[in-house]
Amino acid sequence: MNLRSLLIVLGVFGLIFLMFIFTIVSRYIIKLVSRFPTFNFVSLKLGLRSIERNHWTVATALLAIAIGLGSVGGVLTTGEGLKDFVADAFSSFADYDIQINGIPDSKISDMEERLLLMEEVKTVYKTTDEFSGFNLNIDKVNGKPISRYISDFTEEKRIKAEERCINVNLGGRNIEFNPLNPVTFKTVGGRLLGKEDIGKNNIIVSTQCVDTFGFGVGDTITFRYNDYYFDMKIVGVYAPSFQGGGPPSSNLGIITSIETQDRIRRSSSNKEFNILEVNGVKLSDYAKLLPEDQSKLIPILSKTSVNIVGLDVEVEYFGPYGSEEIIISKRLAESFRLKIGDSITLEENEYMKTFVIQDIREGPFNKESDIIIPYSALKGTFPDIYTYTLSVIAKEGQAPALSKKTKAMFSPEYYVFESSEVLSIVNRLIDQVVIPISLLASFSLFVAIIVISNTMYLSIIDRKREIGIMKAIGASNFTVLKNLAIENLAIGVVGGILSLVILYFAFFGLSLILQIEGTPISPLILGGIFFLSLVVSVIASIIPAYNTSKIRPLSVLRYE
Incomplete structure (x- = not known):
């Protein structure tokens, strides 16, 4: 087993251990919540007492809610944080609206x-x-x-x-x-x-x-x-x-x-030019004046790389007063049979100019060029040099x-x-990554709904006698539904708060990994996570709560 595989295995065991610790902590949080003042609301008192009585089962439900909402929220928040960071970083070096x-x-x-x-x-x-x-x-x-x-x-x-x-x-x-x-x-x-x-x-x-x-x-x-x-x-x-x-x-x-x-x-840059004329003669006609072995090379050499020099380098080659002359390599001079004082007409993007050869030197220049031209000689005629x-x-x-x-x-x-x-473009790319991951993470919410539904059924089995007596002494179906709804809303509230805590630590960890600093968690996402926790709890309790409200007191008491 290599180091990477070992780290993955250790990470999985570490995650399982953290979930175990979370469940233990949730149990004590449930006990603490069950002791909150009820302000003489009987339904609230019954709901909190039921939560405390089934604390292990409720702790498992809280774990499912917290993992689901915390992971979804963490991915979404990190995505928004990345967008904000990219926007800040981009504006720091590209402080413009249009280029x-x-x-x-x-x-x-x-x-x-x-x-x-x-x-x-x-x-x-x-x-x-x-x-x-x-x-x-x-x-x-x-x-x-x-x-x-x-x-x-x-x-x-x-x-x-x-x-x-x-x-x-x-x-x-x-x-x-x-x-x-x-x-x-x-x-x-x-x-x-x-x-x-x-x-x-x-x-x-x-x-x-x-x-x-x-x-x-x-x-x-x-x-x-x-x-x-x-x-x-x-x-x-x-x-x-x-x-x-x-x-x-x-x-x-x-x-x-x-x-x-x-x-x-x-100071120095290369650009390709076409040689149109030599000493005022079109290149196609000039090639006929050369020996056959040289004339064959003319079409190949007609497109040549030119080294354009400026500033100090231009002064070094052509002096401080500017020049309309050029320097060519020995290779080009021998191929075209050129000498000092001859002229060459160069063309680039339909702009053209004739230059006189000032000197012939060993080449190539600037790695690949056969001609050196001062930028000052090109500036007025060739607009696209720079x-x-x-x-x-x-x-x-x-x-x-x-x-x-x-x-x-x-x-x-x-x-x-x-x-x-x-x-x-960056935001779209981030969304393309974040949204699929969020959808995968949201499957844990489905698990949370199943766990909470199971919690409700177990709670109902333990409380059948209690609910039967309540209905026997006059409690309506709505009263039973209200008690169960308060119980599950309490689970949702606690689960939502724990989800926000997990969200904070998940975002903090990802921020350290991605080196995103100072990016706040969106209040909209925080509110959405908390609201979703309540929705998940209510959805999970609808069917068992409705079935419970329909319990007939006589059947329950006869069973007891």
């Missing part, structure tokens, strides 16, 4: 102005389309190569670190308009990112990252993005409020400002109207996304 995705750099300012003119809009702020992050590699830690840095780790930890230092995700955050929520991002060391970090090479990392690499506040991490390197300083360590990391995060929960993230992606997302916050109560107006203005050219759509 418009895929906006070209050339149109972003115009669209911001158009949105701000809408009366329903409160705030508009920009993020990159890489909002969730892009991948980097960890190259050095405090100037020490990562291979040397992790060489002193235990073998298990070193293997884990080697796997995780590749394709590390760097998330971006708009600190100015959407600051980090200290509830979702609990500071363990240092501080969270603030406005003073906008545009700077500062990052925060999760405790998961610290556990993997042993990083600390003040450490400097050198990342490699494509073929380029840059340093980032850790200013804080945070503990995510939910397993998996606080969004937007990464596999290691590394986050910087959106401005820094945008600067990094603008795209952005606009996040829009509506004025109170204006989100639905803003959504309709925004979709009418910008769809289908741009994708308009509502944050409520995410919550709606």
